[in-house]
Amino acid sequence: MPTTTSPKVFPDAKTALEGLTFDGMTVMSGGFGLCGIPENLIAALRDSGASGLTVISNNAGVDGFGLGQLLTTRQIRRMISSYVGENKEFERQYLAGELELEFNPQGTLAERIRAGGAGIPGFYTATGVGTIVADGKEIKEFNGRQYVLETGLVADLSIIKAWKGDARGNLVFRKTARNFNPMMATAGKVCVAEVEEIVPVGSLDPDNIHTPGIYVDRIVQATFEKRIEQRTVRTKESI
Amino acid sequence: MPTTTSPKVFPDAKTALEGLTFDGMTVMSGGFGLCGIPENLIAALRDSGASGLTVISNNAGVDGFGLGQLLTTRQIRRMISSYVGENKEFERQYLAGELELEFNPQGTLAERIRAGGAGIPGFYTATGVGTIVADGKEIKEFNGRQYVLETGLVADLSIIKAWKGDARGNLVFRKTARNFNPMMATAGKVCVAEVEEIVPVGSLDPDNIHTPGIYVDRIVQATFEKRIEQRTVRTKESI
């Protein structure tokens, strides 16, 4: 068996989602802003037609790209995010009451996902104590400071984006495109990963695998647009 | 400034602990069995003479090596561990009532240390529910299953062992010598790391730094005995 094929390797994003999508499901989608998002799996999720989705993602994409595509088609019923400021269609649907929204502090969101994947149903954090984020949640004091109970998050499906992966599902990420992807890999009942390159098993350094293959059920090699939200540059100083 | 020196780099283990040790302190010490233990910093802690120590470590070393050295000198008052089966002097002191011992399930111990470093004062786990480990602890039900509240652990000092490090404190570990070291780096008020090699800043791959330098206050290059507890081999089959 060549070391770049296995039961986990799928030929394209559409095939990689086959049998995994259904109406009303909860989906985690990796990325921060448009950096490190599973572009192709989001498009395939859109094409699957699954609706009434709850989507857990730090951001909501932009109009027509990333998760913005699923907003255009009204497939998302509810979002759990920390910041959604870049999306007009989101704003319209939210103000019209067509979209539910649960804001989590970014670190609480990240930790809730890690906890979900790690079998931890609840943890205490000082983040959000005394704010509306803590409304209705249990408060407990440890060493004289107050903390709020937050719960672990899991999803029916996680879609994530990595840099390289192998046929056993081992993944490595690149620079800040890592962000929410590794935790989400652990917190989906099923995890599908898209990567820029599927490399032979054995070519990734075992000391430096960011997501061990146990977390990845399906993997697909894809091409990426990698749209940039804020291209910020400096000019070369004349020397 | 050469990229292998900085205020964090110390010439030897003794110097690296100067001003950091005191009687009655709590120390976390990395390693699993004798694999990945901070051999030189343990010896320096012994030589510091600090006594009445609470030591948080998965294991207790063996007679005369690793933490066994601190047992010989009776510097340890209390241990928080998951397994201490390899140490006769430990057994003697414990049975004589000279040593306090708190057993934690290994995963609970690892998570308590991670939590301590991550600002999480408590979390729930199913591990140990219905056993003596849960005695006296809060039980809470999530989704129909019972979980026990465990608390975060912090220490006055963490001593850890890495493979390579740079002058900014960035660390990488090697194979299963990683184990408890990365979490302990985060959970000590001060963390001192010993490494096999201090490499120039910029020579570690930024995608593959296991412990970012923010967690490491002092770093020292040292040599290691790397004693093996159970040398288990197979014989070359005749072909």
Added chain:
Amino acid sequence: MPWTRDQLAERASKELQDGYYVNLGIGIPTLVANHIPEGMTVTFQSENGMLGMGPFPYDDEVDPDLINAGKQTITELDETAYFSSSDSFAMIRGGHINLTILGAMEVAENGDIANWMIPGKLVKGMGGAMDLVAGVKKVVVVMEHANKHGESKVLKACTLPLTGTRVVNLIITNLGVFEVKPDGSGLVLVELAPEVTLEEIASKTEAAYEVALHG
């Protein structure tokens, strides 16, 4: 004739499935790795921070930085990944390991297990056993049917301090195989070792059990 240690391991290996991620305990469970069916991909996890554990090293391959949870020197494979202890137990606690095969001192009708502590003796610690039984999807116990005093280790209720409650799914002893009903309501004897009779099992088992032999 009761199963030998190696036959016990072989019988336990029938619980493996293609693509499984498995954690093996110390002792007989370790031997299961010698019985992976041909063509089946099984990946072994070692809770000290490794997925994809290879065989023992040749003498010139021994690496002190590479040990398993039993502190034995081992080797890595092409697919190996290393990680920290907290990441390792996140994997275990989070239910990502398909199967663990463990030894035990006692198992009870309801799936309780005791395998870490005998009061009055020096306690070495539970290590990762409590995490494994609480977190792994399927927990298989492999053990002798009776202790060295000839007393049943398959009990109505455990007498030793527990490792976990209602966590065991299958019990493989040298005399036969018991399933634990998913609701914890009792045992079902599903298999006998060669030449072992129902009468022998009955005489050597304290726990109540139904009989529904396979095949």
Added chain:
Amino acid sequence: MPWTRDQLAERASKELQDGYYVNLGIGIPTLVANHIPEGMTVTFQSENGMLGMGPFPYDDEVDPDLINAGKQTITELDETAYFSSSDSFAMIRGGHINLTILGAMEVAENGDIANWMIPGKLVKGMGGAMDLVAGVKKVVVVMEHANKHGESKVLKACTLPLTGTRVVNLIITNLGVFEVKPDGSGLVLVELAPEVTLEEIASKTEAAYEVALHG
């Protein structure tokens, strides 16, 4: 004369110390990176998963996989390390960041801060702000003294939904600098911008404060 945006950033930069790890918010706080004192080692954290943030890239260096928490393209340095969002906020929540410099809509006498939500307007979300104010050892707010309606943003009590309670340590406005007493019992005016008078501060500040000007 009140401080300009750049002068505010320069004043805020005086809170840096050698060896500090610092997280800068969006807007004026970002400009603090331009004012690191010569010879001082300061490391910037970006909460999307980076320690050791470099300057904006030259046009031919832009990398879509390398952005800061404001989603701007940036560069890495020799000492840079990347990590996941959960590891990043473990660093923040765990108290490992020495200093954060943030903007605010309102700050109160007791150190409460509101900087994420105006009821009735579309809410974009708090992002990492709540984690930063709750977790970082020293929280410095840099902002205009008054809002665009000329109303004081330094208040007896915040009116907007809070980001955190009793978390701010220092308030730098275009008119001066206030310390928040460690016990949350009130403000101390410790510095005035050039040519700004105590009377001007008094007339433009709703919060009560003591005066103990430095130097």
